[in-house]
Structures are given as structure tokens and as C-alpha cells.
Amino acid sequence: MAGLDTVVQWLQATPASMWINRSTWIWPLCETVHFIGLSLLIGITGVFDLRLMGFFRRVSVAAARELMPLALVGFAMNAVTGLVFLIGLPEQYVHNRVWWYKVGFLLLAGLNALLYETTLSAKVLAGEPGADTPGAVKVIGLVSLVSWFAVLYCGRMLPFIGDAF
Amino acid sequence: MADLLTAIESSTLATWTRESPSIWAFATILTLHTVGLAIVVGANAVVDFRLLGFAPGIPIASLRRLFPLMWWAFALNFLTGVLLFMADATTKAGQGVFVAKLALIGLALLVARLVWKGLGEHERGAGGPVATTLRRLALVSLALWTGAIVAGRLLAYW
Numbered sequence: 001m002a003g004l005d006t007v008v009q010w011l012q013a014t015p016a017s018m019w020i021n022r023s024t025w026i027w028p029l030c031e032t033v034h035f036i037g038l039s040l041l042i043g044i045t046g047v048f049d050l051r052l053m054g055f056f057r058r059v060s061v062a063a064a065r066e067l068m069p070l071a072l073v074g075f076a077m078n079a080v081t082g083l084v085f086l087i088g089l090p091e092q093y094v095h096n097r098v099w100w101y102k103v104g105f106l107l108l109a110g111l112n113a114l115l116y117e118t119t120l121s122a123k124v125l126a127g128e129p130g131a132d133t134p135g136a137v138k139v140i141g142l143v144s145l146v147s148w149f150a151v152l153y154c155g156r157m158l159p160f161i162g163d164a165f
Numbered sequence: 166m167a168d169l170l171t172a173i174e175s176s177t178l179a180t181w182t183r184e185s186p187s188i189w190a191f192a193t194i195l196t197l198h199t200v201g202l203a204i205v206v207g208a209n210a211v212v213d214f215r216l217l218g219f220a221p222g223i224p225i226a227s228l229r230r231l232f233p234l235m236w237w238a239f240a241l242n243f244l245t246g247v248l249l250f251m252a253d254a255t256t257k258a259g260q261g262v263f264v265a266k267l268a269l270i271g272l273a274l275l276v277a278r279l280v281w282k283g284l285g286e287h288e289r290g291a292g293g294p295v296a297t298t299l300r301r302l303a304l305v306s307l308a309l310w311t312g313a314i315v316a317g318r319l320l321a322y323w
Contacts (some may be wrong), residue, residue: 028318028319028321028322031318031321032314032315032318032319035199035202035314035317035318036206036311036314036315038199038203039202039203039206039207039210039310039314040206040207040210041207042203042204042207043203043204043205043206043207043208043209043210043211044207044210044211046203046204046207046208047207047208047211047231056227056230056231058224058226058227058230059222059223059224059227060222062222063220063222063223063224064220064223066219066220066221066222066223067211067214067219067220067223070210070214070219070220129224149200152196152199152200152203153196153200156195156196156199157188157192157196159192160188160191160192161188161192
């Protein structure tokens with residue numbers, strides 16, 4: 001993939017990339033923030049997903065959804081720190097198939113959430129506490145839960161699969 | 166003490182965890198530790214942020230339902246944590262940041278226990294506003310779990 005290598009070489013030559021690599025503290029700081037972000041993102045989204053799947057029915061779907069801004073804060077933390085990693089060591093990521101799986105599951109989780117918000121969300125939000133969710137919503141919740149944990153799995157497995165590190 | 170740590174580190178289980186080329190050894194144990202961390206800290210964050218006034222639509226009385234999830238995930242992290250410690254016992258035991266991590270987790274568990282009790286009292290009472298003590302515990306809980314993550318991550322660099 002010549003085009004990809006051009007991008008990698010361009011990224012590596014950017015002042016930002018060189019700065020990230022020269023610094024002794026940026027990488028540890030970003031990794032720490034990445035772990036705090038993943039806890040907020042996956043832990044909180046997971047609770048919402050479980051509600052969509054019909055668990056925790058004492059909480060209405062609308063109330064559980066009030067948590068999602070916090071999950072988005074976690075996502076923002078991880079998007080920023082993830083970009084720092086990618087800019088710092090692009091070749092390490094783009095030449096690792098597990099990283100592409102991670103990107104794939106990220107897209108799946110995002111599209112799944114988009115599908116839910118644009119089609120089924122309004123109907124479910126009207127539900128009372130205690131209300132069960134329709135089958136389609138349960139599937140959305142399950143896909144979300146599985147894909148976010150797959151993102152986590154692929155991310156944590158990056159140093160161990162594919163010999164890129 | 167040093168002999169004990171060396172014995173632990175050279176045990177069959179520790180050696181397998183550390184040296185097995187299998188993806189199911191070190192890599193999977195470490196990944197499961199991260200999975201558990203996300204559930205423990207994420208579910209705790211839900212409880213803590215709700216007590217601090219976030220997501221007011223969630224009934225306080227429902228928060229106790231999240232604790233079993235946290236305990237199961239914590240059990241996973243205790244187990245994987247013991248294995249990861251065994252694999253590197255002589256180094257880890259001497260790392261100040263590792264001792265700090267354990268202390269932060271110990272305190273966080275104690276606070277979680279107090280929050281659990283506080284939630285029970287809130288349920289038995291008339292409901293109403295969340296007690297100031299409980300809100301303070303929530304803030305301390307967030308700080309302790311965040312600190313535990315920071316310490317855990319810094320272990321790789323110290």
C-alpha cells in the first residue's frame with residue numbers, strides 16, 4: 001500500500017510526531033488518559049447497552065441515556081490521545097492488522113449508535129421505567145456492547161499480535 | 166521476603182504467565198485485566214456521578230443494582246492481578262508505585278463499601294436529597310479509582 005506509506009512518512013516528518021517521540025512524558029500521560037477515557041466510555045456505554053438489552057429496568061431508557069454525555073467525554077479523551085499515538089508512531093499501527101480490526105469495530109460501534117439514534121431511539125425513549133425493549137433494540141444494545149469490548153480487546157492486544165511493536 | 170518473592174516468580178504458574186508464547190497467557194491475562202478495569206471503574210463512575218447530581222432521571226434507589234457487576238469485574242481483576250504480580254513479583258514488590266496502586270484500590274473498595282451502605286440507608290429513609298456524606302464519598306471514590314488507573318499505567322514506566 002504505497003499511498004498509506006506516503007501518509008506514514010509524511011506523518012513521521014511532522015513536527016508534532018517528532019515532538020511526541022522526543023518527549024519522555026507525553027506518551028505515559030496519554031496512555032493514562034486513554035485508560036481513564038476507556039473506563040468512562042466502555043463502562044458507561046456498557047450500562048446503557050445493558051438497559052437497551054432489557055436489564056436494569058428500574059431505570060427508564062431515557063434516564064439511562066442521561067449518562068451518555070459522560071461516555072462521550074471518555075470518547076473525546078480517547079480520540080485525542082489515540083491521535084497522539086497514531087501521529088507519534090504511525091507505522092506501528094497501520095502495519096498491524098489488529099489495529100485495523102480495532103478501527104473496524106470502532107466504525108461498527110459508531111454506525112450502530114447512529115442507526116439507533118436515527119431510527120429506534122425516539123420510540124424507546126417514550127417508554128416508562130420498567131418497560132421492556134423491543135427485540136431490535138436488544139440487538140442494537142448487544143452489538144454495541146460486543147463491539148466496544150472488541151475495540152478494547154484489539155487495542156490492548158496490539159503489542160502482542162502482528163509483531164508490529 | 167526476597168526468597169518468597171523469588172519462589173513465587175519462579176513457580177510454574179508465574180513462569181507460564183510470563184514466558185508462554187501462547188496468546189492465552191500474558192497477553193490475554195493483561196487484556197482481561199483491562200476489561201475488568203473498564204467495568205469496575207465505569208460502573209463506579211455511574212454511581213458516583215449520579216450521587217453528585219449527574220443524570221438525575223436515574224433513581225438513587227436503583228444504583229445498588231450496579232454493585233454485583235462491579236464485584237464480579239473486581240473478582241476478575243483480583244485474579245488477573247494476582248497472576249500478573251506473580252509473573253513479576255520481585256520487581257513489582259519493590260515498586261513504590263505498585264504499593265501505591267494497591268493502597269488506592271484498598272481505599273477505593275472501602276469507600277465503595279461505605280457508598281453501598283449509604284445507598285441502603287437512603288433507600289430505607291424517605292429518599293429525598295442525597296446526604297452530603299454520600300456525595301463526598303462519591304467524589305473520593307472517583308479520585309481513588311482515577312488514582313489507581315494512573316498508578317497502574319505508570320507501572321509500565323517506573
